[in-house]
Amino acid sequence: MSIPKSHSSPSPSPGPAIRAFIAIELPGATRLLLQEEAPVLRKAGGRATWVRAEHMHLTLRFLGEITEEQQTALSRSLREISAGMPALVLAVEGMGVFPNLRKPAVVWAGVRQIAGDLVGLQRAIEAAALGAGLVGDNKSFHAHVTLARIRDLAASEGLVRAVRERVEGPPEAFGDEFKAESVALFRSELKPGGPVHTRLEEFSLSCKDCL
DSSP states (O other): OOOOOOOOOOOOOOOOOEEEEEEEEOOHHHHHHHHTHHHHHHTTOOEEEEOOGGGOEEEEEEEEEEOHHHHHHHHHHHHHHHHTSOOEEEEEEEEEEESOSSSOOEEEEEEEEEESOHHHHHHHHHHHHHHTTOOOOOSOOOOEEEEEEEEESTTOHHHHHHHHHHHHSOOOBOSOOEEEOEEEEEEEEEETTEEEEEEEEEEEOOOSSOO
């Protein structure tokens, strides 16, 4: 007796993984002021990669490679998180470096919270990333906007000196304070001409009575 062949459809293949991150976008005026710092610092000399204005944002969680299933889970969590969080009032001001002034590798502008709960929001997003099966980020959260990455410290003495003057001097404000009313999930594609960031979804910080 022959066994009838199954006519069930094969399971669909999972979609390709994407490189992604979650961030708060900055106002255009703030990005322009940050971008204007680049030529000033470049005059000091040195070898560094400078972030283009359209790529300047406040990263809340770099996700790395995520699957389609993980993206779906993160989107669901981000909708829930954002619905329970108030809008933020932030200001971009001051300059700093990672890891320290002796061996600076990353030059950044600081982000100061004026209203809202930025740390609480970031912690909730970190929990969502863990819930989606991603590896935990052990680095403490430090709100900043990356401006440049120093590629050759030995050849960048002038640049390091110029950055140190700004870090140790009075903090410069990069635009007015602004209201951040949403967070966004971005796809990041590495291209020969530099990374390309695409906003996939936006989640409104819509809680009116949380604070």
